[in-house]
Amino acid sequence: LTERVLLRRASRLLSNSAGLESVLRTRHGSTPPVTVVPCAASVDWFAGAVAGREQERCRRGVSDRIVLCYLGGLSSWQCIAETIQLAMRLRREIPEIYFLLLTPDNPQSYRRQLDQIGRDGVDYAVRSVAADEVPVALSAVDAGFLLREDSPVNRVASPTKCGEYLAAGAPVICTRHAGDAAPVVETSGAGIVLGDKLPSDAEMVRLVGFLRDVRGDRQAWQEKAMTAARRYCDWASYEEALRVLYRSYRWPEGFPRLPVARARRHSS
Numbered sequence: 001l002t003e004r005v006l007l008r009r010a011s012r013l014l015s016n017s018a019g020l021e022s023v024l025r026t027r028h029g030s031t032p033p034v035t036v037v038p039c040a041a042s043v044d045w046f047a048g049a050v051a052g053r054e055q056e057r058c059r060r061g062v063s064d065r066i067v068l069c070y071l072g073g074l075s076s077w078q079c080i081a082e083t084i085q086l087a088m089r090l091r092r093e094i095p096e097i098y099f100l101l102l103t104p105d106n107p108q109s110y111r112r113q114l115d116q117i118g119r120d121g122v123d124y125a126v127r128s129v130a131a132d133e134v135p136v137a138l139s140a141v142d143a144g145f146l147l148r149e150d151s152p153v154n155r156v157a158s159p160t161k162c163g164e165y166l167a168a169g170a171p172v173i174c175t176r177h178a179g180d181a182a183p184v185v186e187t188s189g190a191g192i193v194l195g196d197k198l199p200s201d202a203e204m205v206r207l208v209g210f211l212r213d214v215r216g217d218r219q220a221w222q223e224k225a226m227t228a229a230r231r232y233c234d235w236a237s238y239e240e241a242l243r244v245l246y247r248s249y250r251w252p253e254g255f256p257r258l259p260v261a262r263a264r265r266h267s268s
Contacts (some may be wrong), residue, residue, distance in 0.1 A: 003024070003027070003028065004028065007024070007028055007031055007032065010032045011032055012032050012033050012034070012035065012245070012249075013031055013032055013033070013034045013035070014034075014035050014037060014245070015034050015035070015036045015037070016036075016037065016038060016039065016156075016158045017036065017038055017156050017157060017158040017179055017180045018036050018038070018180055018183070019155050019156040019157065019158075019179050019180055020156035021034045021036055023155065023156055035241060035242075035245050037238045037241060037242060038158040038163075038180055038233070038238070039158040039159065039160040039163065040160075040163050040233045040234060040235040040238050041160070041163035041164045041166075041167040041229065041233055041234070041235060042167070042234075042235050042236070043167045043226070043229050043230050043233070043234040043235075043236070044236070045135055045167075046135045046138070046139075046164070046167035046168050046169075046229070047167070047226065048135070049135035049136045049138070049139040049168065050135075050139050050168060050169045050222070050226070052136070052139060053139045053140060053169070053222075056136055056137075056139050056140040057140045060125075060140055062098050062140060064096065065096050065097065065098040066094060066096050066097045066098065066142050066143075066211055066214070066215050067097075067098050067099075067100055067140055067141045067142045068087055068090070068097055068098070068099050068100070068141070068142065068143055068144075068145065068173075068211075069099075069100040069101075069102060069138065069141040069143070069144045069145065069165075069170065070083050070099075070100075070101050070102070070103070070144070070145045071102045071103075071134070071138065071144060071161045071164060071165070072102075072103060072161050073103060073104065073105050074103055074105040074106075074107065074109075074110070077148070077149075077151070077153070077154075078147075078148075079147040079148060079149060079197045080110060081110070081113060082147055082197040082198060083145045083147050084099070084101075084110060084113050084114060084116075084117065085113070085198075086145070086147070086173075086198075086199065087099040087117055087124075087145070088113075088116055088117045089199075089204065090204075090207060090208065090211065091117060091118065091123070093204070093208045094208060094211060094212070096215075097123075097211070098123060098124065098125075099114075099117050099123070099124040099125075100124070100125055100127070100137075100140075100141065101114070101124070101125070101126045101127070102127055102128075102129055102134070102137055102138075103126070103127075103128065104128055107126045114126070134164060135167075135168060138164060138165065138168035138170060139168055139169070141165070141168060141170040142170060142171075142211070142214050142215070142218065142221075143165075143170055143171050143172070143173055143191065143210075143211065143214060144161065144164075144165030144168075144170045144171075144172050144173065145172075145173050145174075146159055146161055146162055146165070146172055146173065146174035146175075146178050146181050147173075147174065147175050147178070147194075147197045148174070148175050148177045148178040148179070148197070149175070149177055149196070149197050150177045150196075151177070154177045154178065154179055155177070155179065156179060157178065157179030157180065157181075158179055158180045158181075159178060159179055159180070159181045162174070162178070162180075162181035162184060162185070162233065163229055163232075163233030163234075163235075165225070166184075166190055166225045166226065166228050166229035166232075166233055167225075167226065167229040167233065167234075168225075169221075169222035169223075169225050169226050170222075170225055171185075171190045171191035171192070171210075171214060171221050171224065171225050172185045172190065172191035172192075172225075173191055173192055173194070173207070173210075174191065174192075174193055174194070175193070175194045175195070175196055175197055176193055176194070176195060176196075177196070177197075184228060184232045184233065185228075187232075188224065188227070188228035188231065188232065189224060189228075190221075190224045190225045190227075190228035191225070192206065192207060192210050194207075
């Protein structure tokens with residue numbers, strides 16, 4: 001009921017994902033015009049870090065490894081246990097794999113599972129990085145994990161980490177339930193889309209082949225990922241779309257506005 005009322009009153013919708021737009025259209029039959037502004041990354045910011053990829057890999061002692069990464073918080077809906085389990089299964093097939101967990105959260109509850117991958121600092125590492133350190137940290141990565149399970153929230157999600165992985169030149173390993181990330185990866189070919197958070201044996205074969213291909217032609221995969229980032233996940237283009245939207249908007253007659261003095265204080 002609330003959605004119907006708001007949709008009737010709105011002259012335009014601002015959506016954070018194409019998935020949310022699709023859900024609203026399916027649920028209500030029609031909607032006002034929609035501008036989709038997904039979570040995105042500054043591709044130019046990441047591109048500068050990518051240029052120093054080999055130096056970062058050398059500094060971290062992973063020059064000869066396939067670095068798989070999870071970036072983000074450790075909430076249960078991020079499928080952390082399944083991500084670590086998948087890294088472990090892949091390492092059994094490709095011993096050169098190194099798992100990098102970049103998180104601001106305390107990983108203690110996952111330590112026992114992480115130790116099943118191998119030795120801390122040798123076969124995996126956990127690091128906490130500030131926001132401005134993310135581009136450099138991701139520049140060393142060969143592929144990024146984005147596993148999600150099927151849920152109403154994930155169907156309309158716009159995962160920031162997808163754009164960050166791609167902008168850093170890392171193809172994405174995601175599930176089909178990872179919101180807008182899945183169609184971006186599938187359409188661009190910049191990664192691999194799994195059916196669910198626990199891959200089948202056939203999907204494992206595909207994954208192993210994919211990672212061996214990434215290792216064999218790293219430059220081509222890096223370029224494919226960064227091209228996808230510029231096309232689908234670059235904040236600069238969406239920022240401009242927002243500017244155009246707000247410039248074209250006209251306040252309805254009689255619509256309440258903030259007093260000028262108050263608005264100035266708020267903007268400062």
